[in-house]
Amino acid sequence: MVQTLPSQYYADFLSATAKARKPSPIRGLYPLESRPGMISLLAGKPNSATFPLTSVQIKARSPSDPARELTTEITGKALQEGLQYGPTAGLPSLCEWIYGLQAREHGRKKGEGWRVSVGSGSQDVIHKAILALVNPGEPVLVESPVYAGILPTFESLNCQFIVVPTDSQGIQSSSLRSTLENWPVGKPKPKVLYTVPYGGNPTGMTASKERRKEVLALAREHNFLILEDDPYYYLYFGSAQRPPSYFSLELEQPEVGRVIRFDSLSKILSSGLRIGFACGPEAILNAIDMHTAVANLQTSSLTQAITVALLESWGYDNFKTHTHAVSQFYKGKRDVFERFMKKYLDGLAEWDTPEAGMFFWFKLLLKTPGAGGTEEEDSESLIRTKALEKGVLALPGTVFLPDGGKTPYVRAAFSLLDESDVEEAIKRLRDVVLEVRGA
Numbered sequence: 001m002v003q004t005l006p007s008q009y010y011a012d013f014l015s016a017t018a019k020a021r022k023p024s025p026i027r028g029l030y031p032l033e034s035r036p037g038m039i040s041l042l043a044g045k046p047n048s049a050t051f052p053l054t055s056v057q058i059k060a061r062s063p064s065d066p067a068r069e070l071t072t073e074i075t076g077k078a079l080q081e082g083l084q085y086g087p088t089a090g091l092p093s094l095c096e097w098i099y100g101l102q103a104r105e106h107g108r109k110k111g112e113g114w115r116v117s118v119g120s121g122s123q124d125v126i127h128k129a130i131l132a133l134v135n136p137g138e139p140v141l142v143e144s145p146v147y148a149g150i151l152p153t154f155e156s157l158n159c160q161f162i163v164v165p166t167d168s169q170g171i172q173s174s175s176l177r178s179t180l181e182n183w184p185v186g187k188p189k190p191k192v193l194y195t196v197p198y199g200g201n202p203t204g205m206t207a208s209k210e211r212r213k214e215v216l217a218l219a220r221e222h223n224f225l226i227l228e229d230d231p232y233y234y235l236y237f238g239s240a241q242r243p244p245s246y247f248s249l250e251l252e253q254p255e256v257g258r259v260i261r262f263d264s265l266s267k268i269l270s271s272g273l274r275i276g277f278a279c280g281p282e283a284i285l286n287a288i289d290m291h292t293a294v295a296n297l298q299t300s301s302l303t304q305a306i307t308v309a310l311l312e313s314w315g316y317d318n319f320k321t322h323t324h325a326v327s328q329f330y331k332g333k334r335d336v337f338e339r340f341m342k343k344y345l346d347g348l349a350e351w352d353t354p355e356a357g358m359f360f361w362f363k364l365l366l367k368t369p370g371a372g373g374t375e376e377e378d379s380e381s382l383i384r385t386k387a388l389e390k391g392v393l394a395l396p397g398t399v400f401l402p403d404g405g406k407t408p409y410v411r412a413a414f415s416l417l418d419e420s421d422v423e424e425a426i427k428r429l430r431d432v433v434l435e436v437r438g439a
C-alpha cells in the first residue's frame with residue numbers, strides 16, 4: 001500500500017487566496033443531485049429540452065488504419081451532458097477515462113489519495129494551481145530556460161525567481177541541491193518547483209531518470225511540491241526508453257503526494273479543443289476547483305463530451321497507437337530540421353538534439369574564432385531586427401529566462417514547416433549570422 005501524505009499536510013502549502021475561498025454554495029451541492037430519490041430545486045440550469053442541437057457527429061481517422069474514418073454519434077445522455085452545465089472538476093466520463101490512462105501510463109490508481117481536474121487546456125489548471133499555492137512575493141523554484149507562457153503568472157504575484165539551470169540531461173539537480181543547502185537561515189524556503197520534464201519548451205530537453213529521482217528526493221528533504229507541466233510526454237521520440245514521469249517515480253519514494261502533474265491533449269488531439277488536466281493531491285485539486293467555480297464555472301461540457309466520445313470509441317490501445325504516430329511525425333520533422341541545421345549552420349551554431357517536443361534550442365556563435373573584440377552574447381537584436389528583415393521569425397532566448405539577461409540562444413519550432421520552408425528559413429538565418437560575424 002502506497003503511503004500518501006495526509007490532506008491536512010497541505011494546509012501550509014495553500015496560498016492565502018486559496019484558504020480564503022469558500023465552496024460555491026450551488027456547485028458544492030451538485031453531487032447531491034444524483035442521490036437516488038432526490039428531487040432537486042437547486043441549480044438554475046436551463047432546460048435542455050429548449051436546446052436546438054439534437055446530435056453531434058464526430059468523424060475521426062482510425063489510429064490503426066488511418067485510411068479508415070470512424071464515425072461516432074453523440075446523442076441521448078452523452079449529448080445532454082455535453083450541452084448542460086456539468087461538474088466543476090470535469091465530466092465524470094472524461095475523468096474516468098483519465099483515471100484509466102494514468103493507471104496505464106504512470107501506475108497511479110484511482111482512489112489512492114489523488115484526483116483529477118479537467119481544465120480549459122493545461123495552461124488553465126497550471127495557472128490556477130500556482131495561484132492556489134503561492135503567495136505574493138514568495139520565492140519559487142523554476143527551471144531555466146523556462147516556458148515563457150507561465151512567467152506572467154509568477155510575475156503577477158511578484159514572485160522571487162530561484163533559477164535552476166538545465167542542460168542536455170534536463171534540470172540540474174546538483175544546482176538545485178546546492179541552492180537549497182545554502183538557503184539563508186530564517187528565510188522561508190520555496191514551496192514549489194516548476195519544470196517541464198520531456199521535450200522542454202524552449203530547450204527540447206528531457207530530464208534523465210537520475211535527475212528526476214534526485215529532484216524528488218530534494219522535494220522531500222526540503223519540503224516542496226513539484227509542478228510537472230508535461231504537454232510533450234506523448235511527443236517523446238528519443239532512442240532510449242522514455243524515462244518515467246515524476247508522477248510515476250514518486251511511487252518509489254517513501255511517501256507520495258508531492259507531484260502535481262499537468263497533461264494536455266493540445267499536442268495530440270487538438271489544441272482547439274482546449275482540454276488539459278491536473279492530477280495530484282486532493283487538497284490542492286480542491287483548491288483549483290474552487291478557483292474554477294468562481295472564474296469560469298467549468299471547462300466546456302461539449303468539448304469534454306466530444307473528447308471522451310472520441311477516446312472511448314478508440315480505447316486505450318488505439319490512443320497509444322495514435323500518440324506513437326504523432327511522436328514519429330515530430331521525429332521526422334526534427335530530423336529534417338537538424339539535417340538543414342548541419343548543412344547551413346555547422347560552425348555557426350551549437351545545439352543538443354531534442355528527443356521530444358517540437359523545439360530546437362540553439363546557440364548562435366556570433367564571433368568569428370580568432371577575431372578580436374567582445375563576443376556577441378545576445379541573439380535579441382539579431383532575431384528581432386536582422387532576421388525579421390530577411391523574413392524569418394523565431395524567438396530570442398532571452399524571452400525564456402526567468403531573471404532576464406542576455407543569451408545567444410534562439411528557439412525555433414519545427415512542428416509546422418515543410419522541407420523547403422525549413423531549408424529557406426535556416427539559409428536566411430545563416431546569412432544573418434554571417435553578416436553579424438562580418439564574414
Ligand code: PMP
Nearest residue numbers: 121122123147196201264266276
Ligand atoms: N505548458 C507548456 C510547456 C506549453 O508549451 C504549453 C503550450 N504552449 C502549455 C503548457 C499550454 O498548453 P495547453 O493549455 O494548450 O494545454
